[in-house]
Amino acid sequence: MEHKKKLMKEQLPKERIKNFNEVPFGLTEAQAVAEASRCLNCRNPFCVKGCPAEIDIPAFVQAIKNKKFKDAIEIIRKTNNLPAVCGRVCPQEDQCEKFCILGKKGAPIAIGYLERFVADWEMAQANSLKPSTANPKPITAAHHKVAVIGAGPAGLTCAADLANMGYDVTIFEALHSPGGVLMYGIPEFRLPKKIVEKEVGNITGLGAGLKLNYIIGRTKTIGDLKKEGFKAFFIATGAGLPNFLGIPGEELNGVYSANEFLTRINLMKAYKFPEYDTPVNIGEKIAVIGAGNVAMDSARCALRMGAKKVYIIYRRSREEMPARAEEIERAEEEGVIFNLLTNPVRITGDEKGNIKEMTCLKNKLGEPDEGGRRRPIPIPDSEFSIPIDTVICAVGNDPNPLLVSTVKEIITGKRGNIVADEEGRTSVEGIFAGGDIVTGAATVIAAMGAGKKAARAVDKYLKGL
């Protein structure tokens, strides 16, 4: 963490909370080469085992070391079509970097930073150097038509791999722009939208068709698409319906789901209101419930929108917080106040429906639950109130029933998640699924990994037809 922090320069906290520009600046060429030169190029590299996108990490790091940046990006692109995205938002500390042998004694190689470096290098060269994958692949694989539903990380990855294999792929996206959570969820200062647009453009450049404003389950059903000749389906519709707290007062005007709050700001650009038409109301004192990456994103957006005080309210302790350490640290530097071991019990408002305060209970930690995290137990008589005018609920999502309800034969789990095996096969022949619709809210890279595996399974299935 310290090594990485020293390595990459970033906007100072007091400056960056006034803008939506990206926080870290990226490595310089000299820094990247120096960092890559630390790599031991292990004969049996562990880092690769930690990468759901199956990138040949030692090879691309060696290429950077040798200043062969074009080679480096091409090595990454063999298996990963969203390198500039992954370099920024993957939790590398829990993946490739966690397994790096250098980490045993000192700092692991900053693999994520290096990935970002070459991806950005490629974009900077874009005018003089055509990305090698931008040429549409001829449709060869028996011309089978495949429908990918949802243009988020899982769908895009699956579509790219299938297009590369020569399938006739169409991606159907419900929103007006592709990218899924990369566009509506993750804020500009963590993942600039221009970068997402560029990388998504590379994928559609492979020859995958993209239909926007297209809601499978409503505009057309999977049954309709079958009649049109689609032979296989990959459902990657994402996280879905936001959970609320289930406490009194959650219908008050200032209560947002993190999905709504972030979508207004990121996808609809409410931070540029009134130049953009979509508004968002930000009070002075904001409580964000939850402590995942989505909660950190919400808290940091609220600060940038002009909030005076932003609290993270979390029922467990610091150790259990699911957000990336890097994001927690940045939120803290920016002045977000952490109210841990705290459980909201009700929100009170005035006669106009505006929030006045939130009442909470203090918790202590009990025995670990089935997930291994220590269970929070409310402490009797510990009730206290905080004056608040905005509440953002970042407590996860339930799967969206919109599509699933139109595919009667598909088996779903207790909460409505689609049940799929390791390769993405569902209970219905020819229908595959992956990403958050299967696992519940997880990471961008996990969804991409699921997309990759499903692409291979789809290929195998179609070859057997």
Add this chain to the structure above:
Amino acid sequence: MYNVTKKEQLNPDICLVEFEAPDIAKAARAGQFIILRIDEKGERFPLTIYDYDVKKGTVCVVCQAVGVSTKKLCALNKNDFILDVAGPLGHAVSTEKIGNIICIGGGVGTAEAYPITKAYKESGNEVKVIIGARNKSLLICEKELKSLGVELYVATDDGSYGRKGFVTDVLKELLSKQKYDLIYAIGPIVMMKAVSQAAKPYNIKTLVSLNSIMIDGTGMCGGCRIKYNNESKFTCVDGPEFDASLIDFDELIKRQGRFSDKEKLALHEYECRLGFKH
């Protein structure tokens, strides 16, 4: 991009816009809605589907120009483009034979009552329709509703046309004379609330169609949630049709106004840009 094929001004504030959207037209059913985004900087907002034509591949909405987005839509003309249209969304109205039905439309909701009435009529129901407006010049869709062969009652606030009073005055009279199986109301929230209250003593099932503030329209944002039978429900995926007796209308009115200050500001900016104000 969705090409506008027809534009008609129904009254000074309300217009009808028809545009090409063949896949939506094919899937659309009465009671469903679409989400529109007029231009690159625009909001996403829902509108009830007024009519659709599978053969022509067109969808038709009726829109009252009140805020920036609706004004932008009403400013479009034939051969202009709408940037984004998604749908059809929400549940459609029932196509079962129910019996004796009263459909009520108020303001721009009068247009929205048209497809509902048509659907009920086509399913073999006996339908009476009550429509209302502040005055005669604002009344819309009278001819279209009449053409469905229903008994039509008109109420205007000032008595300039039909009977003087509210749609609920007509409703109370009808209810006192005969038994009905269903009331369906669509219009301003206060009107739907009043209809619900008027129907209560008669214990008649009353459905309303809500037009909550939404972004995606697919259940993702939860902005359109209402308090329904003391639970949170999403208008976009659980509705837009709800049993009126279970809706917390007062809560809904507050939620509908939650961006009103910002909406005023945006409207002012919009009009400045157009050069109406300085």
